[in-house]
Amino acid sequence: MKDTALSAMHVKFGGKMVPFAGYNMPVQFEGINVEHLTVRQGVGVFDVSHMGEFWVLGPNAFQTVQYLTSNDVAVLFDGKVQYSCFPNFDGGIVDDLLVYRFNQEKFLLVVNAANIDKDWAWVNANNKFGAELINASDHTSQLAIQGPLALKAMQKLTETTIEDMEYYTFKELSFAGVDDVLLSTTGYTGSGGCEIYFKHADAVKIYEAVLEAGADFEIKPIGLGARDTLRLESGFCLYGNDINDSTSPIEAGLGWITKFVQGNDFINREYHENIKNNGPKKMLKGFKLLEKGVPRHDYEVCDKDGQPIGHVTSGTMSPMLHVGIGMAYVNSDFAKMGTEIFIKIREKLVKAQIVKMPFFK
Numbered sequence: 001m002k003d004t005a006l007s008a009m010h011v012k013f014g015g016k017m018v019p020f021a022g023y024n025m026p027v028q029f030e031g032i033n034v035e036h037l038t039v040r041q042g043v044g045v046f047d048v049s050h051m052g053e054f055w056v057l058g059p060n061a062f063q064t065v066q067y068l069t070s071n072d073v074a075v076l077f078d079g080k081v082q083y084s085c086f087p088n089f090d091g092g093i094v095d096d097l098l099v100y101r102f103n104q105e106k107f108l109l110v111v112n113a114a115n116i117d118k119d120w121a122w123v124n125a126n127n128k129f130g131a132e133l134i135n136a137s138d139h140t141s142q143l144a145i146q147g148p149l150a151l152k153a154m155q156k157l158t159e160t161t162i163e164d165m166e167y168y169t170f171k172e173l174s175f176a177g178v179d180d181v182l183l184s185t186t187g188y189t190g191s192g193g194c195e196i197y198f199k200h201a202d203a204v205k206i207y208e209a210v211l212e213a214g215a216d217f218e219i220k221p222i223g224l225g226a227r228d229t230l231r232l233e234s235g236f237c238l239y240g241n242d243i244n245d246s247t248s249p250i251e252a253g254l255g256w257i258t259k260f261v262q263g264n265d266f267i268n269r270e271y272h273e274n275i276k277n278n279g280p281k282k283m284l285k286g287f288k289l290l291e292k293g294v295p296r297h298d299y300e301v302c303d304k305d306g307q308p309i310g311h312v313t314s315g316t317m318s319p320m321l322h323v324g325i326g327m328a329y330v331n332s333d334f335a336k337m338g339t340e341i342f343i344k345i346r347e348k349l350v351k352a353q354i355v356k357m358p359f360f361k
Helices: 007-012 032-041 061-068 113-125 150-157 200-213 224-233 269-278
Strands: 016-020 023-028 044-047 052-057 080-087 093-103 106-111 132-135 140-146 170-175 178-184 193-199 282-289 300-302 308-317 324-331 340-345 348-355
Touching (some): 007 016, 093 178, 106 113, 140 200, 150 200, 193 200, 324 340
Antiparallel strands (some): 016 023, 052 106, 178 193, 340 348
16 A cells, blocks of 8 residues: 555544555544535545646647547636546546646646556557656645635635636645645535645645644545545546446536537547437436435435336435435436435335435535
8 A cells, every 4th residue: 555645644633544546545534424514614625645647748738638538628728627537449438537738738637546557558558649648646746625715724825816716727836835836726525625736745844734724714634535425415426436437428427528529539439429319328317315224336226116227326325415315327217307216225125316416515
């Protein structure tokens, strides 16, 4: 297991450390529900240094990113971030990712920790335009400072104005006395805030400064457990659960990041366009339980007669709504909002309903 530059800090603060994506990571500190509420109502800080970062550089950088990713990179401007995915040649998704545009010849791709090696091999194997590729994952630390008070708290650490930054934009700035920090108004919680990237050598200094700046706002370190409940309440997909190598972004409800516009000839475009035009046979939908229970990954989804119609991909007890919620792939006939479905929990059919995501705003 690898350590991040902040692993010792997590142990110092009482983090429960577990193996995750090849790293020792804190799953919780004070408790998942407490940490969840901290982010929803105030501000919390996550160590997400296990994530991967790839630079795409040179005269053919734009063409390379446009080919590799499903979203339309042409709409980006300098300082803008885009959510996207890598389609594969088999109709599925290699990974979902963030695309940062610095300029026409400089892009940063931020990928999931568990997929770094797979993604790196993928972008190199499909670098048909000859862009310069640099894997900076082992040299980059990242913090996610999330919650409605995050930007207000972090404004203390930079002279650059960040409180008025638009969603999914970024700036390079001096932060906590450290130059060349990348700050973006992105995150995986649905509660606002920012993510910052910096060198390992500056990690402890920046982490301590973030905690000090957030002290007046009751900032707390947050673990991966709350990160998962927060993202699920917000309807964000988790790679390996809700999307994978065999799911089309169209089936996963990610048509909004799969742009069939002129000039966007991404990998396997025709396959996904056919699914869109003909209608998917299965669809990823949000549901909430109408009876007591907690849905979990891989639980069977059934109709009223107990016949299988799909499976749960993610599920939890919502800390904000106090009801079981989840995502599931269901046969398209059962995908309409308000449709009654049943989740098989310990051989019992528990009534649920298809609902619109996000579950919590």
